[in-house]
Amino acid sequence: MQFSAYRAEFWQGVRDLLPLVSGVLPFGLIAGANGVALGMSPETIMGMTVLFFAGSAQLAAYQLIQENAPFVIILVTAVVVNLRFAIYSATFAPLLAPMKRIKRWPLAYMLSDQVYGLCSVPAQQQRSDGERLWYLIGVATSMWLSWVLSVVAGIALGASIPSEWSLEFTIPLAFLAMLVSTITRPILLFVAVVSGLSAVLFQMLPYNSGFIVAVAAGVSAGLLLPRLLGRPVKPQEGR
Structure with missing residues (x-):
């Protein structure tokens, strides 16, 4: 059974x-x-x-x-x-x-x-x-x-x-759909906005290294914002 x-x-x-x-x-x-x-x-x-x-x-x-x-x-x-x-x-x-x-x-x-x-x-x-x-x-x-x-x-x-056919256009759309479904709290929205803006601002860096900068900026934002607001990050906020 x-x-x-x-x-x-x-x-x-x-x-x-x-x-x-x-x-x-x-x-x-x-x-x-x-x-x-x-x-x-x-x-x-x-x-x-x-x-x-x-x-x-x-x-x-x-x-x-x-x-x-x-x-x-x-x-x-x-x-x-x-x-x-x-x-x-x-x-x-x-x-x-x-x-x-x-x-x-x-x-x-x-x-x-x-x-x-x-x-x-x-x-x-x-x-x-x-x-x-x-x-x-x-x-x-x-x-x-x-x-x-x-x-x-x-x-x-x-x-x-x-x-x-522009199949490559479907790739960011697929990731965007998954991203939207995971943004369930204000801090996650903030991290997504910081990462997205950083990716746009640094897209001209050589060897696609602007992506690395965007990731670092998003992680930093997620770590620093709760401290600036004076509250710890709850475990479920990282999910």
Whole structure:
């Protein structure tokens, strides 16, 4: 009976992820096609895709490679882009910590924005550990497959994707949709505004380093504002 319930949670996670595939598909198509345009082999592109499992970092690396940026800049940018996953992981640490590493690491590897968005909602947090775990597995595995297959499709289509489709426009829209859903408190809105303004003001910095400045500005704003207002940050405000 318990296994049947967990299996239902797994498939519920798969079903909940399916509507988000519409945002993953163009992202993956662009990642695959851009890699081909840069002269990378399909093996190299898929190696980066599986190793990174982080589309934003992969596309940022592509852009910097195209600009002949130093390796250190590429590495730092990829790390900074992915720093959010360290924050996300705090939500799942109590759930995954008791598991053996051989089981815990694959789930940690498959953490993504979509997985965090679906699995961190209050309704999921209130369920049993077993239900949360199998729901997480369902969301994470279906997300991983969606991303990998989307990149494969982008490699196959390559330069045949018409530029007038403007698929790259869907990427900021997908992130904007996730951002809006997470802004539930004034401090989060303040952090988003500071980060956005910084990104615009420093967009002309070389090697896309304005992004790093925007991240630093947003984090600093989130840390300093509560102190300026004379109150501590509540734990839920970081979620």
